[in-house]
Amino acid sequence: MNKGQLTTWFDERGFGFIKPDDGGKEVFLHISALKGSGRRPKVGDRILYERVTEANGKVQAVKASIEGVVSRPLATQQKPRKRGLLKTVIGLGILAVAALFTMEFSPSRSPSVISSITKPECLIKGNISHNTGDKLYHLPGMEDYESTVIDPARGERWFCTESEAIASGWRKAPR
Numbered sequence: 001m002n003k004g005q006l007t008t009w010f011d012e013r014g015f016g017f018i019k020p021d022d023g024g025k026e027v028f029l030h031i032s033a034l035k036g037s038g039r040r041p042k043v044g045d046r047i048l049y050e051r052v053t054e055a056n057g058k059v060q061a062v063k064a065s066i067e068g069v070v071s072r073p074l075a076t077q078q079k080p081r082k083r084g085l086l087k088t089v090i091g092l093g094i095l096a097v098a099a100l101f102t103m104e105f106s107p108s109r110s111p112s113v114i115s116s117i118t119k120p121e122c123l124i125k126g127n128i129s130h131n132t133g134d135k136l137y138h139l140p141g142m143e144d145y146e147s148t149v150i151d152p153a154r155g156e157r158w159f160c161t162e163s164e165a166i167a168s169g170w171r172k173a174p175r
Contacts, residue, residue, distance in 0.1 A: 006045045033064040036071040122160035136173040137165040143175035
């Protein structure tokens, strides 16, 4: 390891120069060479470093540290992983959509939570047949009433009266 004093530091640009204790040529120091340093360097700091000579003959410091400054543990050096957070948010969104889809289209004998709160004061279900595309309404007590689920995204809806359903172009289900 080499040792020297930081004589110049451009904090906004993240680099400076070290005057080596052995009296050699000034050594370039980039902020990236100070990984794990507890703080940013300042002029006058004593720097411990390894010296590397580039192909163009310039001398640069690597694996540097500020003398007397405790290095941070690796866990705190890592930047927050935004990509990980984004994946988590997307995953939760997909999970929520899957849960809503399951609740809405489950083959249970009672209407889903979503369809139950869509229009709770009205009990007539306006359902579009999957097989024929016919617009049918179901009254409470009819054979398929409990298993019929209303999906507003498909154009299905609730009616408060039978005459409202008929006026809207729906006809009574056969069962």
